[in-house]
Amino acid sequence: MTAMVKAEGVHKSYGAAHILKGIDLEVAPREVFCLVGPSGSGKSTFLRCINHLEQINAGRLYVDGDLVGYRQKGDKLYELKDSEVAAQRRDIGMVFQRFNLFPHMTAIENVMEAPVMVKGESKAVARERAARLLDRVGLGDKGGNYPTQLSGGQQQRVAIARALAMEPKLMLFDEPTSALDPELVGDVLDVMRDLADSGMTMIVVTHEMGFAREVGDNLVFMDGGVVVESGHPRDVLGNPQHDRTKAFLSKVL
Amino acid sequence: MTDKLDKDPGPADTPPAGAVPPEAIRAIPVRHYGRWISAVVVIGLVVALIVAFSQGNVRWATVPEKLFDPSILRGVVNTIWISITAMALGLALGVLFAVMRLSKNPVTSTIAWFYIWLFRGTPVYVQLLIWFNLALIFPILNLGFYKDEMTQVMTPFLAALLGLGLNEGAYMAEIVRAGIQSVDEGQTEASHALGMTRTQTMRRVVLPQAMRVIVPPSGNEFINMLKTSSLVVAVQYFDLLRAAQDIASTSFAVMEMFFVASIWYLALTSVFSVGQYYLERRYARGALRSLPPTPLQKIKAKLSSFSNRKAVA
Numbered sequence: 001m002t003a004m005v006k007a008e009g010v011h012k013s014y015g016a017a018h019i020l021k022g023i024d025l026e027v028a029p030r031e032v033f034c035l036v037g038p039s040g041s042g043k044s045t046f047l048r049c050i051n052h053l054e055q056i057n058a059g060r061l062y063v064d065g066d067l068v069g070y071r072q073k074g075d076k077l078y079e080l081k082d083s084e085v086a087a088q089r090r091d092i093g094m095v096f097q098r099f100n101l102f103p104h105m106t107a108i109e110n111v112m113e114a115p116v117m118v119k120g121e122s123k124a125v126a127r128e129r130a131a132r133l134l135d136r137v138g139l140g141d142k143g144g145n146y147p148t149q150l151s152g153g154q155q156q157r158v159a160i161a162r163a164l165a166m167e168p169k170l171m172l173f174d175e176p177t178s179a180l181d182p183e184l185v186g187d188v189l190d191v192m193r194d195l196a197d198s199g200m201t202m203i204v205v206t207h208e209m210g211f212a213r214e215v216g217d218n219l220v221f222m223d224g225g226v227v228v229e230s231g232h233p234r235d236v237l238g239n240p241q242h243d244r245t246k247a248f249l250s251k252v253l
Numbered sequence: 254m255t256d257k258l259d260k261d262p263g264p265a266d267t268p269p270a271g272a273v274p275p276e277a278i279r280a281i282p283v284r285h286y287g288r289w290i291s292a293v294v295v296i297g298l299v300v301a302l303i304v305a306f307s308q309g310n311v312r313w314a315t316v317p318e319k320l321f322d323p324s325i326l327r328g329v330v331n332t333i334w335i336s337i338t339a340m341a342l343g344l345a346l347g348v349l350f351a352v353m354r355l356s357k358n359p360v361t362s363t364i365a366w367f368y369i370w371l372f373r374g375t376p377v378y379v380q381l382l383i384w385f386n387l388a389l390i391f392p393i394l395n396l397g398f399y400k401d402e403m404t405q406v407m408t409p410f411l412a413a414l415l416g417l418g419l420n421e422g423a424y425m426a427e428i429v430r431a432g433i434q435s436v437d438e439g440q441t442e443a444s445h446a447l448g449m450t451r452t453q454t455m456r457r458v459v460l461p462q463a464m465r466v467i468v469p470p471s472g473n474e475f476i477n478m479l480k481t482s483s484l485v486v487a488v489q490y491f492d493l494l495r496a497a498q499d500i501a502s503t504s505f506a507v508m509e510m511f512f513v514a515s516i517w518y519l520a521l522t523s524v525f526s527v528g529q530y531y532l533e534r535r536y537a538r539g540a541l542r543s544l545p546p547t548p549l550q551k552i553k554a555k556l557s558s559f560s561n562r563k564a565v566a
Contacts, residue, residue, distance in 0.1 A: 051446055082451050090448035100443035104461045104538060114447035117457060146538065159443075166447060 002065040004029045004170055004201045005050060009059035012045055019045045021225040022059065027203060027218070029169075032196045034212040034233060035205045037222035038248055043205045046222070047172050050203065051092045052085055063092065064169060090118060093163030097175040099155040101147040107158045108134060108143035111165045118166070126165070133161035137191045153184030157191055164195075171195065173204040209253055213237050221245045315509040319500060320516065328496025329517050335413050335485060335492060336478045342418030343478075344471070347425025352455075354430055365426065372423035378484050381416035385409070385488040413485035413492075421478060428470045432463030464536040472529030476522045483518075493517055 005027040012020040019042045027033045035043040048054040049061060052069040061068045069085060070077045080088070101110050111130035115121040134140050137157035139150075147155050156176055163171060173192065177185040189211050196202060196215050206212060212219055212233045219233040221242070229242045237253070240246045319325060353365035372380070388403035436459050444454040483494040494514050501510035534544055546554065 053442055053445060086445070086448050086450045089446055092446070094443075094446035096439060096443060096446075098439055100437075100439040102440065102443070102458055102462075104536075113457065114449065117453050118448045162447070 011058035093168035328493035339417035343421025346422025350426035351429035432467035
């Protein structure tokens with residue numbers, strides 16, 4: 001079985017700042033993969049490399065067996081065109097810390113946008129699926145609201161529905177609950193738990209250790225641009241081996 | 254979800270039945286003598302101005318008489334026409350050069366910068382004269398597939414359109430660029446993450462949001478254009494001011510005709526200001542939780558509350 005995501009020696013730097021210093025990991029299909037670590041450890045940057053929002057400087061990154069952002073012919077790499085990169089991203093959903101809903105569209109229009117524009121689906125079909133997805137995230141009655149009329153938790157659930165509308169095979173979550181008021185976190189985590197139960201492959205950058213322990217199949221602790229420790233969440237969180245992991249967990253748990 | 258955005262006043266807002274209402278404060282308000290004095294002074298000055306104009310050597314009867322003169326009306330139509338076409342050209346060029354200016358290609362961004370520098374840095378009056386007199390340096394226009402004498406091609410309308418439109422394009426480019434840059438980068442990322450291409454992202458996500466920033470200054474630009482278009486007198490275009498001047502030179506009602514032109518300019522700018530209000534409202538969707546009512550809706554609300562009150566009484 002091919003890994004859903006496979007990283008081999010991934011490096012990333014912005015000018016002089018070396019953010020990722022050789023990341024190797026594998027995410028199996030249907031797995032919930034949690035990335036934790038202090039801020040600045042490179043976990044969000046790595047997530048953004050997976051759908052090519054950031055370009056990697058060295059190493060190889062594969063999603064479902066396909067090289068991300070490049071085409072390999074012989075021993076030469078060719079950069080993909082804008083349209084080819086866009087095509088690769090169709091199958092990868094992403095949920096952002098700050099939601100990034102389109103403010104000039106209603107909730108249901110947000111969910112319909114990509115299927116109509118990218119897949120060329122008819123509006124009727126897209127609307128029907130969008131309504132079903134909004135229902136699934138508990139917002140069936142909020143379709144006509146603009147994002148500013150929704151709470152943060154509701155906006156984030158619309159954002160999840162928007163990503164699911166493209167029927168992705170992989171979902172990336174970039175600290176999806178970090179910008180939320182504490183009492184709204186639960187609703188979003190419930191939706192993510194439901195998604196995990198349905199068998200979606202998920203990579204989650206999170207500070208919610210409870211969620212990682214309960215839902216995660218695999219957990220990686222990153223610090224300083226490298227993977228420090230990895231394993232089953234229960235083991236890493238309950239019995240950390242590395243000093244840096246212990247120091248971090250003592251602060252967040 | 255049961256939370257409602259429009260919270261209706263709960264039971265806490267109504268005082269408990271039977272309780273004695275608190276005594277309202279009845280204080281003597283502060284007297285603003287300064288306000289009274291300044292109001293009297295300003296009214297006095299305005300009255301003096303009106304008296305001066307009424308006693309000046311103005312044949313006031315001429316103004317309403319010539320206001321709807323066929324020649325003036327033709328000038329009004331031409332002024333509207335040149336303003337709209339020049340603004341459309343300016344808007345198209347503005348979007349084009351704004352995108353070029355923001356492009357990663359150094360050649361296109363430099364050329365866009367140069368265009369803005371050139372057309373914003375020279376007076377529009379001079380630009381109009383240059384277009385109008387182009388035949389002096391290019392007597393023949395030869396585009397390969399089209400060849401004609403320049404004086405035939407460069408009509409007063411074309412000179413006015415190019416002069417005003419290219420100048421406007423430089424200003425619009427800066428306005429559009431500011432609008433595009435005002436859109437949060439997260440919007441582009443979210444759109445890309447959904448698999449939309451750069452062009453789709455620009456058209457569906459960035460530009461509609463940029464419009465909220467672009468529309469208000471563009472409305473101002475258009476109202477400016479209505480007035481600046483009076484400069485096209487220099488290229489023999491028959492606009493409102495030219496029509497007024499023509500009548501003035503034969504009837505000797507010089508000031509009266511300038512008043513006629515001014516009344517028309519005021520009317521045009523007023524009408525388009527109302528249009529601008531509705532356009533801004535259209536693009537504020539999603540930026541505000543609830544849109545402010547239009548003047549019409551306000552009037553309707555007032556009327557209905559008035560009739561309700563009558564019904565209660």
